[in-house]
Amino acid sequence: QYISITINLNLLTDFYKNQLLTSEIPFKYLLNRGIDQETIHKFNLGYCAGDRKLYDYLGDHLLDTDKLVEVGVLSKDTNDVIHEKMVERIVFPIYDLNGDAVAFSGRTLNDNPIKYLNSPNSPVFRKSFNLYGLYHAYKEIEERKFVLIVEGNLDVLTIFQTGLFNVVAPLGTALTKEQVLILKHFTNNVFTWFDNDNAGQKATERAVELLKSAGVNHYVLPNVEGIKDANEFLRKYPKTEFFEIVKSAQRV
Numbered sequence: 001q002y003i004s005i006t007i008n009l010n011l012l013t014d015f016y017k018n019q020l021l022t023s024e025i026p027f028k029y030l031l032n033r034g035i036d037q038e039t040i041h042k043f044n045l046g047y048c049a050g051d052r053k054l055y056d057y058l059g060d061h062l063l064d065t066d067k068l069v070e071v072g073v074l075s076k077d078t079n080d081v082i083h084e085k086m087v088e089r090i091v092f093p094i095y096d097l098n099g100d101a102v103a104f105s106g107r108t109l110n111d112n113p114i115k116y117l118n119s120p121n122s123p124v125f126r127k128s129f130n131l132y133g134l135y136h137a138y139k140e141i142e143e144r145k146f147v148l149i150v151e152g153n154l155d156v157l158t159i160f161q162t163g164l165f166n167v168v169a170p171l172g173t174a175l176t177k178e179q180v181l182i183l184k185h186f187t188n189n190v191f192t193w194f195d196n197d198n199a200g201q202k203a204t205e206r207a208v209e210l211l212k213s214a215g216v217n218h219y220v221l222p223n224v225e226g227i228k229d230a231n232e233f234l235r236k237y238p239k240t241e242f243f244e245i246v247k248s249a250q251r252v
Helices: 002-021 024-032 037-042 053-060 065-070 134-144 153-160 177-184 198-213 230-236 239-247
Strands: 046-048 074-076 082-084 089-095 101-108 116-118 147-150 167-170 189-193 217-220
Touching (some): 002 046, 002 053, 002 089, 002 101, 024 037, 024 089, 134 167, 147 153, 177 198, 189 198
Parallel strands (some): 147 167, 147 189, 189 217
Antiparallel strands (some): 046 089, 074 082, 089 101, 101 116
16 A cells, blocks of 8 residues: 555656646745755655646546545545645655655645645654655765754755755654654754744754653754744855854754
8 A cells, every 4th residue: 555655646746846847936936945956856846736737647647546635635525526735835745765755745835824734644654753855864864973953844955955965854843752763763963953933942942852852962053143044044145154053053
């Protein structure tokens, strides 16, 4: 079942990726947020236009709609009509360590108050056990002997572009005990740099407790006045300034 579901999710990833590459507004949005084309391709970013083209794609590629409904990336109404969950959202595929898509995280491009929408838990995905970017980061985490945890998907991508590849984000503000234990398989040194706001402060406080309980060495990067997050920082300052912040992290 696992393999069958991930095959379908990989095909759906390709569909959303192609929609992004042919959609001017979301593509420009990513470029304006400092995400270059190489990173867009490497992480297979996509876009859900919700323009019904999916129906042709489902038939042409023999996708199993029931499995996609089961994992919560599509839904069916009472008339058995298929609906997409990520409409008008940038789609960030979430991968297992084999490089197979197991879920999606979607960032809205309109006024939807729910900025990020993640796939629900399913037979192939547990939100509290997964981290965004881990598939692209885990080998580098082992090699560099530390991991940097940031808050958002765009923060991960922006930092990745500096050449610091050992960066991940929890799927939601709060780090979980399960995520900490997964990271501990790869390193005992964890750096955190959450957003410079109340939610980010609470995330840092929770991380301090979790990482201490897990017996992990925890280093906190200092916030920069007037800068909300890593993505904003790296759009304003050169990567050398970012590396200085990493070096100035304080153990807690």
